Amino acid sequence: MSTFAARIIGSGSYLPQRILSNAELASRLDTTDEWIRTRTGISERRIAAEQEFTSDLACHAAQQALQMAGISANTLDMILVATTTPDLVNPATAVRVQRKLGALQRQIPAFDLQAVCAGFIYALAVADNFIRSGSARRILVIGAETMSRAIDWQDRTTCILFGDGAGAVILQADQQPGVGILSTHLHADGQYEDLLRTEGGISHGMLLNPLSGQGFLRMRGNEVFKQAVKALEEIVDQTLEANGLDKAQIDWLVPHQANIRIIQSTAKRLGMTMDRVVLTVDRHGNTSAASVPLALDEAVRDGRIQPGHLLLLEAFGGGFTWGSALVRW
Ligand code: ACO
Numbered sequence: 001m002s003t004f005a006a007r008i009i010g011s012g013s014y015l016p017q018r019i020l021s022n023a024e025l026a027s028r029l030d031t032t033d034e035w036i037r038t039r040t041g042i043s044e045r046r047i048a049a050e051q052e053f054t055s056d057l058a059c060h061a062a063q064q065a066l067q068m069a070g071i072s073a074n075t076l077d078m079i080l081v082a083t084t085t086p087d088l089v090n091p092a093t094a095v096r097v098q099r100k101l102g103a104l105q106r107q108i109p110a111f112d113l114q115a116v117c118a119g120f121i122y123a124l125a126v127a128d129n130f131i132r133s134g135s136a137r138r139i140l141v142i143g144a145e146t147m148s149r150a151i152d153w154q155d156r157t158t159c160i161l162f163g164d165g166a167g168a169v170i171l172q173a174d175q176q177p178g179v180g181i182l183s184t185h186l187h188a189d190g191q192y193e194d195l196l197r198t199e200g201g202i203s204h205g206m207l208l209n210p211l212s213g214q215g216f217l218r219m220r221g222n223e224v225f226k227q228a229v230k231a232l233e234e235i236v237d238q239t240l241e242a243n244g245l246d247k248a249q250i251d252w253l254v255p256h257q258a259n260i261r262i263i264q265s266t267a268k269r270l271g272m273t274m275d276r277v278v279l280t281v282d283r284h285g286n287t288s289a290a291s292v293p294l295a296l297d298e299a300v301r302d303g304r305i306q307p308g309h310l311l312l313l314e315a316f317g318g319g320f321t322w323g324s325a326l327v328r329w
Helices: 022-028 033-040 054-069 093-101 116-132 190-195 221-242 260-269 288-301
Strands: 005-014 018-021 044-047 078-082 110-113 138-146 164-174 180-188 196-198 217-219 252-255 310-317 321-328
Touching: 005 054, 005 116, 005 288, 018 022, 022 033, 033 260, 044 164, 054 078, 054 093, 054 138, 054 164, 054 288, 078 093, 078 116, 093 110, 093 138, 110 116, 116 138, 116 164, 116 180, 116 288, 116 310, 116 321, 138 288, 164 180, 164 288, 180 221, 190 196, 190 221, 221 260, 221 310, 221 321, 252 260, 252 288, 288 310
Parallel strands: 078 110, 078 138, 252 310
Antiparallel strands: 005 164, 005 180, 018 044, 138 164, 180 321, 196 217, 310 321
8 A cells, every 4th residue: 555645736726707796696686685695695706708618717727726836737647627517528528628738748537527516525535545546646636617507597596606617736646644635525415316406418308498497407405505514514523533633623614615604504513713714605606616626726825724734625515415625735
């Protein structure tokens, strides 16, 4: 068994230019800025331009991460893209990212991973295991979404929640003990599909149809909310226990950004004040698999996250799927 740990040596993120404010949504729908802010914590979100695809967002974030790490894309051993909104059904978005980054010299593996909002944590866990086993030394992990394309813009219960964006990290094998990803924890429970799903799909024979309103993301938000709070409370306890740590030792909570109230309840469970929680939900909305790496990159670049800090990353999403990662920066 190898003794490698996966250390994050670079991060990056990208948001499309177009800002969609609550006020603009309220001008089109039966909603208000006040309702959206009070119930979700969201003030605005970003929307990808017409010719901007998930792979484009992913590439911008990846280029920043490569730059921070000071490495070339051709030194990567693998590219993983977590997304629920791929450019095409096939080829995988990760393969398009490989081409757009020019990482073509060594024919490295590139594939997508679909675990909805928990996708980045799932991808991080997969990459961590490739590195721990000694099968790969350097992996690019991206969470990228164009959720705006899966949304029914007439449905006020969902369209106010989501936004577009991408975040990326580069993991590298490291032999120093106690650094990088300390543990990952993944779960799924397939019995809740009716509470949250996107009805469009090739096999279902039902693709997006804006005219009929078919094929879009549908959610029974209230019920999802309760399950999310419960699952996240359990997984933070599980993560601390697996590492023999006390909650007071966590420096930063980097949560999935679905709803400020869900984040507050996880922080409360950890006994953390909100100034130790990385928050982007107000400006990004829910960017699904992109939300955790977007938040992580923001706090790395503004200097909040420092070497030696202990970070708890967590996410919950459709499936249901959920997961966490404990990281020593
Ligand atoms: N503006 C005004 N009123 C609204 C809006 C809106 N945009 N949307 C719903 N309402 C109304 C409802 O119709 C309802 O009215 P009624 O009482 O007359 O029936 C009332 O507001 C309350 O609705 P609830 O659904 O109970 O509101 P809630 O406080 O639960 O907030 C929300 C809804 C924000 C969706 C919340 O439930 C939530 O965040 N859920 C979790 C989302 C999540 O974490 N998803 C997982 C990740 S996403 C993924 O994986 C793709």
